[in-house]
Amino acid sequence: MASVNPPRGMRDFLPADKARRERVLAVIRERYRAHGFDEIETPVMEEYARLHAGLGGDNEKLAYNVLKRGLDADAIRSGADDPASLTDLGLRYDLTVPLARFYASNRGQLPAVFRSIQIAPVWRAERPQKGRYRQFVQCDIDIIGDASPRAESELAVATLDTLDALGLEGGSIRINDRRILDWMLDRFGFAASERPGVLITIDKLDKIGPGGVAAELRERAATATAVDAFETFLGRPMTLEHRPFGEGQIRAALPDGAPDDVVADLAGIGAAVSAARGDDVPLVFDPFLVRGMGYYTGTIFELAHPSVDYSLGGGGRYDGMIGRFLGQDAPAVGFSIGFERIVDLVRAADDSGVPAVVLVHDRDVPWEELLALKSALISDGSRVRLEQRTKNLKALLDRAGSDGYTSFATVSAGATPDDLELKPLA
Structure with missing residues (x-):
């Protein structure tokens, strides 16, 4: 017999869990x-x-592909060495590639600057x-059509506001720019051909340290003089002086001569976020923040919270992706909240305010009376x-209490709504 368990990496959700998830999703959508x-x-x-156009990075290797209809055994055997010839569809592994296709298809019906929400499951x-997990929910917001740092600022403010609304105040955003990374690798002397592998290693800095x-x-046989220059930079003496997020902090974290336009863009994002939030800028410049998606072309960011040591989301600018479908460039930037991680951190309280009543009845109470009582309530x-x-x-x-019900009443034959004595389930 087939197993009664869900497929590995996928989950069933009991009513209380499902209700909790929907409450969190409702807050995210509303914000x-x-x-x-x-x-x-x-x-x-x-x-x-x-899905396999070279836009999804390593996620393309994790895609679930769907066999073409009508393939017989001979066709499958003949395509064994070329799986792409056997498939024509695949389950989405993120929401960004579908958004790029959606925009290219529907741009005539969308505003010049389009602000998109996508909240849906993806599969890897x-x-x-x-x-x-192999199936999980992503919560994405994207802005298409705005090439300026205003878009990044708007995404950052909306994301931090959403985190606050979920009761997770104190969040911050680590921010960098792919142009900064490219400039630094060039400055240190890494060849263009070795940079993808170098970035994979640099992305491990938090885990394995500079050494x-x-x-x-x-070990990767990267350019020796470039590795020496990079190691020297990582070991440079640093002052303990506190600098608020801005041009001074950004330049202090970089080699001399950082590109003025990129630094100005990052500092401008900080100024806008500070104006909107009215507090100390919850941004942290991290010159070695990489993020693995190959389609990022500019700003990249990750969402952090002091209660956990892992990121709660991230995103970046991907100006080149939509042009692959559209035939002309369209600036785009997005931010994704890691729903599966956040939902475990949010308090379970049901703040819906809707009375939830269990009517406990004996076997002899007529069903029509029970339905009449239920309908009245x-x-x-x-x-x-x-x-x-x-x-x-x-x-x-x-069990009713764990499912979110707050009160109960016992029902006898002939009872009316006025006869019910509601008692709390607490």
Whole structure:
């Protein structure tokens, strides 16, 4: 017999868990919409060629592909060495590639600057482990059509506001720019051909430290003089002087001569976020923030919170992607909240304010009377569940309480709504 468990890396959700997730999603949607973003929906599948166009980085290797219809055994055997010839569709592995296709298809019906919300599941053939699933929900906001740092500022403010609304105050955003990374690697002397591998190693800086990064770069046979220059830079003496986010902090973290236009863009994002938030700028410049997606062309960022040592989301500017579908450039930048990580941090309280009542009845109460009572309470704005009395009433009420019900009443034959004595489930 087939297993009754869900596929590895995928999950069932009991009613209480599902209700909790929907409450968190409702807050996220409400905050995003309050900031002027509009929700769209795209299909769960895209064409194979689009998902494997070199835009998705390592995620392309994790895509679930769908076999073409009508293939016989001979066709499958003949295509064994070329899996792409056997498939024409695949499950989306993120929401950015579908958004780029959506915009290219529907741009005539969209505003010049389009602010998008996408909240939906995606699928990746990950190795299942704690906190890493094969099906998970992404919560994305994107701005298409604005090439200026205003877009990054708007995304940062909306994301931090959403985190606050979820009760996770104190969040911050690590920020960098791919142009800064390219400039630094060029300054140190790394050849263009070796930079993708160098960035993979630099991305491990937080885990293995400067010495570990330098050692791994030498194992990769990266340009020796460039590794030496990079290691010297990482070991330079640093003052403990506090600098608020801005041009001074950014330049202090970089080699001399950083490009003025990129520094100005980053400092401008900080000034705008500070003006909107009215407090110390919750941005941290990190010159070695990499993020693995190959389509990023400018600003990149990650969402952090002091309660955990991992990121709660991230994003960046991907000005080149939409042009691959559209045939002309369209600036774009996005920010994704890691829903599966955030939902575990949010308090479970049900703040919906809707009365939730369990009507416990004996077997002999006529069904028409129970439905009439239930309908009357629902008309008054309550959520109502009917439960036949069991020997273990406490277990029944405990289960109802875990499902979000707040009160109960026992029902006898002939009872009216005025006869009900509601008691709290707490």
